[in-house]
Amino acid sequence: MLSLLSVFRLPPRVELSFQRASVHLVHDVKRLEDGEDLNDALLDFFVKLGQALIPNGRQDTGFNAGLSPVAYLGSYFYGMLQKGHASDGRAGHANVANWAKRRLGKGGLFADQVGAFAVPVNELLRDYMGRQQEKHWWLAVLVNPRGGCPNQGPVQEGVSVACLDSFARTGMRYKPPRRALKDGTIEAYSVEISSFSRSGFVALVGFRAQGDGSLGPLVDPRLSRLQFGHRIIKEPELDLKVRNYGDFGVPGVLEGTLEFAFDSSTRICGDYMLHYGGVAEYKPALKLELRREPNQSQQQVSRLLAGYCGKEWELANPETPYKDSLIAGALQLADTPQQESAHDCGFFILEQVLRLLQLSPTALRSLAQRSTEDVAGLPWPAQREVVKRKKKLREVTADLFVAARRQGTGDVEVLLKQDEVLRKKLLLAMWEGPYFAKAVANLIGMDPGPLPEIPTLPKEEEAKKHEAEEESESDSSERSSSSHRSSSSASSSRSRKRKHEESRSRSRKRARKERKEGHGHRAERPARPPPPPSFTKEDLQGYPSKTLRNLCVQYKVLPPGMVERTDLLKALERLAIVKSAVPAGTAAAAKAVGERLAGAARPDLPSFTTEDLDTMPISKLKMFCIQFGRLPSGSLEKSDLKKALAPLAKPSTKPKQAFSVSGNGTASGHSHSHHHHKKRALPSFTATELDTMPISRLKSYCIQYGKMPHGPVERTDLVALLKPFAGAAGAAAGAVGASAPGSLGPGSAATATSFGSQASAKPAEADSFVLEDLKTMSMKTLKTFCLKHKVMPHGPVEKCDLQKALEPFARKCACMPPAPRLPSWIAMSHHYDGHKTICTPEDKGVAGRLGGHTWNIITNSILYKSVAYQLGAYGSGSIWEHMGAGDKHELYLTQARSRDHYINDKGEITSVWFDRRRRVPHSVRGLEGANWSANVKESLLSPGAGTPQGPPPKAPRNQLLQASAPRDFALYSARRREVVPPTPEHSGHLDRTLGTDQVRLRDSWTPRAPKVLDRKEWTPRRGEARMELKPPREEELFSSLGQRAESHIDVQQGSFAQRLGSSRESCDISGA
Incomplete structure (x- = not known):
């Protein structure tokens, strides 16, 4: 060879x-x-x-x-x-x-x-x-x-x-569309499914969701789930044609397609269940049937x-x-x-x-x-x-x-x-x-008879000879090296040790070779029969599909072909054992189930109590259900998992802890257990602190108290959940402070107490600061004071914006007492502009009339003086000095101005109005973006084409789009519309309903009649000659009052232009 x-x-x-x-x-x-x-x-x-x-x-x-x-x-x-x-x-x-x-x-x-x-x-x-x-x-x-x-x-x-x-393609359109409502009853929030199709392993769902804004923005469609049998597909891709989520008071509409990716073995035809926006978000769950037609x-x-x-x-x-x-x-x-x-x-x-x-x-x-x-x-x-x-x-x-x-x-x-x-x-x-x-x-149903066996590849003879030659060469080399080492007298002890090792290696090789040769003649052991089944029909319902398939393989009852979960359950039901009879409907039933499962459980399985089930995350509950074989079928909630694990839970033996208040205002739990088993101290707060607390801290407190709700939450939900845990003394102190409108001194600050009887009063000087402190404060501290005084600016802010917002609340110098707050009858009166100012329009009108309308009612100081007169503190030095009576510009009402004004608190025109105007809603459509000022600012700055602020160049983009479709202008135009969508058109004046008193034709809009004839009218007349339009008759052409005779200029002559110019000059001279 x-x-x-x-x-x-x-x-x-x-x-x-x-x-x-x-x-x-x-x-x-x-x-x-x-x-x-x-x-x-x-x-x-x-x-x-x-x-x-x-x-x-x-x-x-x-x-x-x-x-x-x-x-x-x-x-x-x-x-x-x-x-x-x-x-x-x-x-x-x-x-x-x-x-x-x-x-x-x-x-x-x-x-x-x-x-x-x-x-x-x-x-x-x-x-x-x-x-x-x-x-x-x-x-x-x-x-x-x-x-x-x-x-x-x-x-x-x-x-x-x-x-x-x-790669099968099929689809169905539903007329009328399948419809579901939010929570099953709210007609204002609905979703409609108009089409459903499959292209290969991808399922496409066409939907339209809308809401009137009474419950806030629309739910994210990417939270939807598509269920087919026991398979649940999550996290779909979203392609929206209409994208408007809305908000509180702003209607929203979403229209587009959801794309779900199945695996290769999922069937196409059947009944699907769509849970739009998540399980039980919209009810009922939409049933989408799909059938294939040739x-x-x-x-x-x-x-x-x-x-x-x-x-x-x-x-x-x-x-x-x-x-x-x-x-x-x-x-x-x-x-x-x-x-x-x-x-x-x-x-x-x-x-x-x-x-x-x-x-x-x-x-x-x-x-x-x-x-x-x-x-x-x-x-x-x-x-x-x-x-x-x-x-x-x-x-x-x-x-x-x-x-x-x-x-x-x-x-x-x-x-x-x-x-x-x-x-x-x-x-x-x-x-x-x-x-x-x-x-x-x-x-x-046919007997296949004797079927052919799978061939086995024999070992090649050359490979065997090659291995034998290598082993013989290694043995001969080892013998020669050992004889050479034994002849040396200087290393006799070392040679004896090497000889022993080489003999051991040769014996190992011979034993390995004998095992290889004897392995082919060894008779195969018979397969061990599987153990008798120990599961019931109820246990099969809780097993995952992978465990059911392994059981079918183990007991040799796996159905042929593509199988679903129902096929596996049907094959294993005849092998299930009969459950021991326990009286149903009694407490002994649940106890018997728990004892049976606990007795059959392995010692390495986890143990837990009923209190642990309430605090476990859903992932851990699902893992325990799988380990104990109690996983319910279908879509699961946390309550279903807790119900399945409740018979396995052990009763709690821990004594209840009594909370007391430590000196630092934190609650600590006392028990008789060892000190290193003590639970973490829960935070303390008052009802008044909940109103000014940021939402991140509210979420942290809800998690620590075990009251964090599921799904998207608002600030009001978190405050309502934490109010039962607020201190009673703090609430009482807040009520006392609110009931005394005339108290303007430092003692009016509410003192915060914790759960116990001890209370630590918070010094009023901690909330006060001077102008010099604002320059050295960090960004985080400035934001904290802005939230506490409710003057947090909107949108992206810089450090200078926070300092300007806090200047009215700063004291003049460190030696003076803190500035008094406004009385509640001013601070809580008619916030007509969304809590942006603290004065009513009537107060501003009075201040403007008393001040003579110098230039702006916002910069007038008469209102503060009138307040001082009413409180009997005019000239006493307690409020007059802090309100800036000695200031020659008399700018005292700075915190009353709206943050939307582009004139600052010193009366100077600034460029902040470019950022402020973006929040002004459109008067007709109610949407932002109608007077978006970012483009105005960019156009005033006139950025160059090479600067980062300028728009991307259009030429390279159009060249790339044209290269994708060099011979198809329609495809190029469609691709350009996808990459750069056109600006949406706003409704013009003609689209609006006009009054009955407007009778002019240009004011009343009527749709134009299409100049399209029916095909039956012009098809037979294709062979006719076209009628050319003739010029009007001479008597009609010169019948106007301005020209009663024919023109004396011949337009066919070569001097027509010269004569026309001379006639115009003569007309101009005569007119002059």
Whole structure:
């Protein structure tokens, strides 16, 4: 045999051939890599190898003699059949007239050895707008082609056309649309589902959700869930056409598509359940049924195949007719697994044909009488199996090219006859055993008989000889080295040690060799029988699907084909044991269940109490349910998991803790346990502190007290949950402070108390500061004071904005007492502009009239003086000095101004109005963006084209868009509209309803009548001559008052321009 070096010195073989099908090393083999499409050469090559090697109901695994049970005329057959836009198969028969006779022999498709006819179909997919997208391969299988001819037996044979599509497209439109309401009762918030479709493993749901703004913004559609059987798909992709979530008081509308990604083995047809916005967010859950109907391409395939078979039969048997209608009306749209990539449609066809080759002609003809659901239940290939098949075909193709180079021939048939090991390798790369044949035999109720066994690859003799030579060489080298070391007298002790080690290694090698040789003669031990089942029907309902499948495999009751959870439960129910009788409806029932489960539990399972169940997260509850085998089926909530684990919980033995207040105002729990088992101290607060507390701290307190609600929450919800835990003394102090409107001194600050009897008064000086402190305060401290004084600016703020907002609350110097607050009758009176000012419009009017309307009522100080007069503190120094009576500009009412003004508290015009005006809502539509000022500011700054503030250049973008569609302007325009959507149009004046007093035509808008004639009116008049418009008559042309005679200028003369200019000059001179 040639050595490996001599093999690679031979001239390379760049092409393999088998029964007129060839594969090229350069052009075709690369198509077996991941991400590549399988071409027609590889498809024909491997299908013919499968027809010759895959055993179909026989015990031997040699070359198949005679016709294959699945006829295959090549990947070009269907394209040639419909060549020239053939109307039916009889008209297209002339294109492929001799194909069946030349490749199948005299009997052709109607021979007894042929049970099915496999036809790859290349279809051109189109999008929803009718544009061509890409080509797609799917397999049409004509089962029992002779079923359309008259039968001599008592029963007419069946015939069917199975469409095995790995990228099935189907959809349904619902009229009227499916509708659900928020919480099942709120009509103002609704969602409508208008369409539902499947494209491969992707499901598309068309929806429209709307709300009037009474309950805030609309829920995020990406929280929706789609349930099919026991599979729940979450986190869909969202594509919105109308995007307006709305807000409190602002209506919202969402319209678009939700895209759910299923796995490869999920069926297409069936009933789906859509939980829009989450479980129980909108009720009822929307039931979306999906059915498959044959499309135009599938109907055309059935008509062409029916006509072709009819013509073939009439040419061979002209005396008997063939019923084409039986084949044309026998379409079966089986739900086969879908591909998860865009390149594997050809590999799916190859895998489906290889599985059909396992069946005998009798088994294939029996499938024609089975329903579509039965055919779909067979173990068709999924994405994972197709990936494995690609890897095996890559490896065996490399072995074929190496063998062709070694043998000097590219004929695969010669190579396989000369090398038995290579033939078995090729067979194992395309066939894993007769499991598909067993599934079909179980389906049709037929005894499959003795089935062929999977071949095993023998060990090569050369490998054995090579290993023996290596071992003999290592032994001889070891002997020579040991004799050389023993002759040396200087290292005798070292040589004895090495001899001992070498003898031990040789003994190990001999023992290992003996074990290898004896392993092949050792008799296989019988498989240990599975233990008796110890589960009940109730336990099966709580097991996950993976555990149910493992139990079916263990007890050998796994149903064939694609199975759902219900199939697994049905197979295991007859093995379940009967539950011990416990009186239902009593407390002893739950106790007995808990004792039985606790007694059968392993010691490594976790233990918990009823109190632990209330504080456990839902992930931990689900993990415990899986460990104890108590996981409920269907969509789960936290209450369902707690109910399932309640019988397993141990009673709590911890004493209740009494909370007391420590000196620092925190509550601590006292118990009789050891100090390191003490729980963490809970925070203390008052009811008044809850109103000014940030929402992040409110959430933290709710989590610590175990009162955090589920889902999106508002600030009011958190405050309401924490109010029962607020201190009573603090609430009382707040009430006292609120009931004394005249107290303006430092003692009016409310003191905060905790849960106990001890109370620590908070000094009033902690809330006071001076102007110098504002310059050194951090950003966080400034925000804290702004929140406490309720002057937090809107939008993005800088440090200077916070300092300006806090200047009215700063003391003049550190030696002065803190500035008094305004009385409650001013602070709480009629916040007409959303709590942005603290004065009423009546007070501002009085202040403006008293001040003489100098320039602005906001900068007037009369209001503060009148307040001081009413309180009897004018001139006493307690309020007059703090209000700035000595200021010559008299700017005292700075905190009363609205933050939307672009004039600051010193009367200076600033550029802040660009940021403030963005919050002004539109007066007509009620939406932001009508007077958005960011673009105004950018246009006033006039940024250059190269600056970062400028818009992106349009030329490169348009060039890239034009390069994507250089010859299709419509596609280029559509793509440009997707990348750069046009500006939405605002309603103009003509769209508004006008008053009845406006009678002018330009004020009243009426729709224009379309200048389009009916087709019936202008079609017959195509041949008529067009009527040219003639000029008006002379008496009509010169009948106006300004010109009573004809013009004396001849426009046909060459001096017309000169005369016209001179006449105009004369008119101007006469007019002057």
